[in-house]
Amino acid sequence: MPVTLVTGAGGEIGHTLVPRLAKQGQAVVALDLNPLPPDTASHCHAQLVGDITDEAIWKGISDRYDVVAIYHLAALLSTTSEKHPALAHRVNVGGTLNVLTFAQSQATARGERVRVLFPSTIAIYGLPDATTKATFARIKEHQWLQPTTMYGCNKLYCEHLGKYMTRHAAAKGVDFRCVRLPGLISAETLPSGGTSDFGPEMLHAAAQGKPYECFVREDTRIPFMVMPDAVDSILRLMATDASKLTLTAYNIGAFNPSAGEFADLVRSAFPGAMITFKPNPMRQAICDGWPADVDDAPARADFGHAPAYDLPRAFNDYLVPAVRSRYGLSSASVTR
Ligand SMILES: NC(=O)c1ccc[n+]([C@@H]2O[C@H](COP(=O)([O-])OP(=O)(O)OC[C@H]3O[C@@H](n4cnc5c(N)ncnc54)[C@H](O)[C@@H]3O)[C@@H](O)[C@H]2O)c1
Numbered sequence: 001m002p003v004t005l006v007t008g009a010g011g012e013i014g015h016t017l018v019p020r021l022a023k024q025g026q027a028v029v030a031l032d033l034n035p036l037p038p039d040t041a042s043h044c045h046a047q048l049v050g051d052i053t054d055e056a057i058w059k060g061i062s063d064r065y066d067v068v069a070i071y072h073l074a075a076l077l078s079t080t081s082e083k084h085p086a087l088a089h090r091v092n093v094g095g096t097l098n099v100l101t102f103a104q105s106q107a108t109a110r111g112e113r114v115r116v117l118f119p120s121t122i123a124i125y126g127l128p129d130a131t132t133k134a135t136f137a138r139i140k141e142h143q144w145l146q147p148t149t150m151y152g153c154n155k156l157y158c159e160h161l162g163k164y165m166t167r168h169a170a171a172k173g174v175d176f177r178c179v180r181l182p183g184l185i186s187a188e189t190l191p192s193g194g195t196s197d198f199g200p201e202m203l204h205a206a207a208q209g210k211p212y213e214c215f216v217r218e219d220t221r222i223p224f225m226v227m228p229d230a231v232d233s234i235l236r237l238m239a240t241d242a243s244k245l246t247l248t249a250y251n252i253g254a255f256n257p258s259a260g261e262f263a264d265l266v267r268s269a270f271p272g273a274m275i276t277f278k279p280n281p282m283r284q285a286i287c288d289g290w291p292a293d294v295d296d297a298p299a300r301a302d303f304g305h306a307p308a309y310d311l312p313r314a315f316n317d318y319l320v321p322a323v324r325s326r327y328g329l330s331s332a333s334v335t336r
Pocket residue numbers: 007008009010011012013014031032033034050051052053072073074075076077091095119120121122180181182183184185191192193194196
């Protein structure tokens with residue numbers, strides 16, 4: 001039967017994306033190293049527990065399903081990749097090559113293109129110093145493609161790999177589409193292993209009345225977006241006719257508070273919030289090389305990227321109410 005494959009479906013993005021795909025009527029087959037959380041599993045046609053680097057798993061999928069689209073979310077994130085670089089390369093590059101090879105074989109077998117969504121990242125950029133970061137405050141897709149982390153190198157190479165496969169596949173092969181995501185903030189799930197995690201971590205800690213020691217300086221500024229907007233853009237990109245797309249990899253952005261500004265918003269929503277700053281040298285260096293913001297004009301023009309949430313709305317209408325409800329707090333002290 002025709003299905004949509006989602007790798008890494010058990011993670012943060014999968015938690016929002018899988019129900020949206022199911023709502024569109026797509027039969028989702030999920031593949032993850034670990035069993036899915038029950039609220040994600042309930043939206044899937046089937047779930048497979050397995051490793052994307054294991055070639056046998058791909059044979060099993062092709063024996064059972066016609067895969068018409070792939071959302072390839074499985075990866076090791078930036079901080080984890082920096083701690084385990086060889087493993088990161090194996091999963092992030094080797095796993096992606098398996099996904100693309102599988103997509104090519106599905107397309108060839110059925111004589112139609114298979115769309116592959118690849119979530120890339122602002123980590124593919126590498127700015128050498130604070131002056132350059134200030135000068136290129138809204139980075140364009142072709143600028144400063146000089147990643148400094150294993151994760152950034154992996155993702156940039158995979159963008160090229162996807163482009164290569166698409167170019168050489170002619171009419172019946174891989175149709176690779178990529179968004180370069182900023183740091184994502186979800187009210188429903190907690191991140192792990194990313195270097196933009198300080199934003200969501202300080203919010204969730206405050207809602208639980210826990211102290212939070214932020215691992216970057218207060219003046220650290222990178223772009224963020226709330227999870228529903230990121231998933232919305234991913235779905236828009238995947239639904240767009242190929243003839244309208246002028247790039248393979250698109251920036252998408254929404255807002256870009258500094259860590260200190262983010263902390264102030266958290267404090268105004270949760271007046272008892274205990275937030276301190278103690279930069280971790282490795283994680284600070286990663287954020288210092290990332291752009292302060294992205295220019296996402298091509299995404300807006302080509303596939304209608306239009307985040308519904310700016311920073312005040314993200315806090316007041318999405319994050320704070322949902323986080324309060326998640327931790328069983330009344331809505332009385334939500335600030336406006
Ligand atoms: N969340 C963000 O802020 C952000 C920003 C930029 C890019 N991205 C990219 O989006 C994708 C999804 O991010 P997320 O936040 O949902 O990540 P996540 O860490 O929450 O989820 C990743 C999932 O992949 C699975 N996985 C890891 N290795 C695997 C393997 N070898 N085989 C099968 N499954 C494996 C994990 O079990 C996990 O469920 C990733 O590719 C990430 O690089 C995320």
